[in-house]
Amino acid sequence: MIVIVMGCSSGGVSEGKVNLEAKNSFLESLVKIGEGFYEVFGVFGSAIGDVLGFHAVKSTDNRSEVGKHFEKMEKGLKSTKDKLDGLIKDITSTSHADTKVVEAVIKSSSEVVTELMTLVANLAGVTKANTIIGDTATAAAAVAADSNDVKAIVENVKKIIELANKSGVQIEKGSEGTAVAAGANTNAPAVLNANAAAGAGAGPKLADEVAKADPWAMIDKIKISKTKTAGNASDNDSAGELATANAADANGAGAKSNADLAAAVALKAMTKTGKFSAVANEAGAVKAAATSAVNKVLGVLDVIIRKTVESNLDKIREAVKGIKYSETSGVNFTKSDTTQATTTTK
Structure with missing residues (x-):
């Protein structure tokens, strides 16, 4: 769900003289950002949520199935990172807004996901033996x-x-x-x-x-x-x-x-x-x-990795809420004329 709340007053811009075209463009960008963030959660939920570690292997499986489990996890993390990279492109292209804070948060979160991908790939690399798990x-x-x-x-x-x-x-x-x-x-x-x-x-x-x-x-x-x-x-x-x-x-x-x-x-x-x-x-x-x-x-x-990614996505969600509109394309924001996009997931 995407909720957009907008408030305007006369701080710096006379009533009736607001640049409606710029503001509409800004609002459209916020909607796109909200949808993009929702997609990140969706991809993460389907890609990572479907990896069921507590039932990952059977007693008849080879140890290579453990490696395949980690590879599936790595693939899910990559899908999540790709969506984050797409989201930051949408945010940086937003006009009349200062997006530096949210960009920094997304960059930091993307780095966490990248590091998780590396660690999971390392685990996959040492769990590929073709002997049975309970040999x-x-x-x-x-x-x-x-x-x-x-x-x-x-x-x-x-x-x-x-x-x-x-x-x-x-x-x-x-x-x-x-x-x-x-x-x-x-x-x-x-x-x-x-x-x-x-x-x-x-x-x-x-x-x-x-x-x-x-x-x-x-x-x-x-x-x-x-x-x-x-x-x-x-x-x-x-x-x-x-x-x-x-x-x-x-x-x-x-x-x-x-x-x-x-x-x-x-x-x-x-x-x-x-x-x-x-x-x-x-x-x-x-x-x-x-x-x-x-x-x-x-x-x-799996639980630890999932909670780690969710924690970082929550940080992004909070940062996105703070994006504000400015007639001067992102300089000297005041509380008098702000627009916020709030993204929530179900």
Whole structure:
């Protein structure tokens, strides 16, 4: 919806001598700007809103589906940026108005979207392996995830969160849950990094741990993670270290929290070389756990990215409201003769 409110008085221009042609041109420009802004929201809503991270992948999918999800997100962000670039052209062509403030806001917002595109593209680049998401080493030791790829995920997730914070988005830390001990090879951690076959029951236990994990706590654990290029897993490791460390114990390494364990599962499931350990009849449970962990991470990332873009679009909307008319083509505005375009979305 576009609402245009106009008020006039005698400040600087005698009543009856207002340049109606100039004012009408200005009003037409405002209508066009309002429609353009509405289109930005529409494109953003359809392009980004249709990306459903919490249901992005299935247990039968390869890890490359994660990469495709990020590519779809990048494409949606680009469509949004293209519309923003078109909007700024409409605004700069508006006569009898000072548009410098709104131009600066749009430029800043466009830069945020561009940076998000880069970060999402980076994530797509390290999640393209053609192995199944919950790949298991049946009746054998778990295999560490590629350290460079996990490091890239950690770094880019951290930058996305930092960008969201700078845009005024508050990121929840969630509830990390309690520690998950690796007291036996039948416990959940054995699936992640046991140096021999995980025992019966470990697969379903891992699925239970992932099911109750808080997605916001998981993304926070990824943000603060480290990785290992060599070295064995230990109970004090971060999620990234649990995913990339060498398996050194038949029981695996315990996790400091439920969120650390689930985040490590997601990191190993998304990147190349990583394998889980499971007895043959529990491979399905392990795949389900891996898929759930990945979807939780993708879902939260989508929410963060969406909120970041929305925050910047809101800033543009407020700036557009401040565009004012001037007989002198944008110099020395006063409160005596102003026109505002208010854009709202449904």
